[in-house]
Amino acid sequence: NAGVTQTPKFQVLKTGQSMTLQCAQDMNHEYMSWYRQDPGMGLRLIHYSVGAGITDQGEVPNGYNVSRSTTEDFPLRLLSAAPSQTSVYFCASSYSNPNNEQFFGPGTRLTVL
Amino acid sequence: AQSVAQPEDQVNVAEGNPLTVKCTYSVSGNPYLFWYVQYPNRGLQFLLKYITGDNLVKGSYGFEAEFNKSQTSFHLKKPSALVSDSALYFCAVRDNLGGSYIPTFGRGTSLIVHP
Numbered sequence: 001n002a003g004v005t006q007t008p009k010f011q012v013l014k015t016g017q018s019m020t021l022q023c024a025q026d027m028n029h030e031y032m033s034w035y036r037q038d039p040g041m042g043l044r045l046i047h048y049s050v051g052a053g054i055t056d057q058g059e060v061p062n063g064y065n066v067s068r069s070t071t072e073d074f075p076l077r078l079l080s081a082a083p084s085q086t087s088v089y090f091c092a093s094s095y096s097n098p099n100n101e102q103f104f105g106p107g108t109r110l111t112v113l
Numbered sequence: 114a115q116s117v118a119q120p121e122d123q124v125n126v127a128e129g130n131p132l133t134v135k136c137t138y139s140v141s142g143n144p145y146l147f148w149y150v151q152y153p154n155r156g157l158q159f160l161l162k163y164i165t166g167d168n169l170v171k172g173s174y175g176f177e178a179e180f181n182k183s184q185t186s187f188h189l190k191k192p193s194a195l196v197s198d199s200a201l202y203f204c205a206v207r208d209n210l211g212g213s214y215i216p217t218f219g220r221g222t223s224l225i226v227h228p
Contacts, residue, residue, distance in 0.1 A: 004156075033215050040122075042220030043157075043203065050214050058215070090156055098207050099145050099164040102216070104156035 002026050006091050006105035013081040013112045021076040021108050023091030029103070030096040032074040033058070034066065036087040037107075043090070049074055050096065081112045115140045115208040119219035126194045127227050134189040134202050134222045142210030146187040148178055151201040151221075160202075163187060174198070194226045 007022045025032065033048035045058030049068040063085060065077040074093075078085060088109050092102040116139045126132045138144055145164055149157040161172025168180045178189045189202060201223050207216040 031214060035218075040220070043218040045215060048215050056214075092157075096214075098209055099162070101147055101159040101162055102149075102157075102205075104149075104158070106156045107154075 004091055004093055004103050004105035006089075006108050008108060009106065011108060011110050013078070013110065015082060015112060017081050019078050019081065021078075021089055021091075021110075023074045023076065023105060024072050025074075025091075025093040025103070026072065027093065027103065028071060029093035030071070031102075032068065032091065032093045033102075034064070034074070034076045035090045035092065036060065036085075037090060038087050046076065046089075078110075083112045086110060086112045115144075115206050115217050117204050117206045117217055117219045119202075119204055119222045121222050122220075123223045123225065125225050125227065128196050129193050132189075132191050132194045132198070132224065132226070134204075134224060136187045136189065136204030136219060138185050138187060138204075138206040140206060140208040140210075142208050144187075145207040145209060145216070146178075146180065147205040147207075147216060148172065148176070148187075148189050149203045149205065149218075150174075151203065153200075157203060160189070194224075196226045196228055199224055199226045 004025045034046040035043040047066040049055045091105040094100045094102040147162045148160040151157045163180045171177045201221045204219040205216040
């Protein structure tokens with residue numbers, strides 16, 4: 001099992017550019033989620049999905065879009081990058097049973113100039 | 114609603130001494146509680162969880178955590194700290210009521226173990 005994979009590992013964007021962060025898991029997990037991690041802020045939930053075709057907003061969804069067309073993939077789209085979106089982004093997945101832990105990807109470090 | 118607090122941004126301990134990283138939570142129903150560790154430039158790794166049963170939960174790398182329902186706490190402990198335990202530790206909670214699909218994370222506690 002590859003677990004949760006994320007690409008790219010690093011990305012530099014200019015303000016206004018768009019891009020997609022990729023996330024995939026091979027554990028047949030129903031739940032997937034995107035977090036951003038900023039110094040002193042911990043992990044903040046951006047969007048999550050409870051299954052293919054179903055997504056919902058988290059704590060900080062503005063400026064981001066998601067879709068879940070397959071169980072395996074959960075891409076995060078930045079529509080028009082802003083410096084405030086400079087962060088480290090983590091994708092996570094888990095089974096739907098609430099007592100199951102999450103598995104995290106290695107992260108994408110994004111810098112917006 | 115579910116929430117979790119880690120009251121300490123940083124914990125310093127000497128190698129060989131016991132360590133405690135604190136976590137308190139709030140839920141409407143019964144809690145599912147988790148601890149994760151993050152080493153520099155890595156994703157979070159699961160350490161241990163409390164679901165039900167024994168209040169003392171044992172996990173990876175010699176860590177354990179004590180669930181205290183009356184104090185709504187789930188503190189992470191290790192009897193003898195290692196320098197290699199230095200990392201960022203996150204507590205997370207998920208309520209078994211209220212349709213909480215995704216756990217809520219604390220802000221993290223940086224553990225520094227001095228040689």
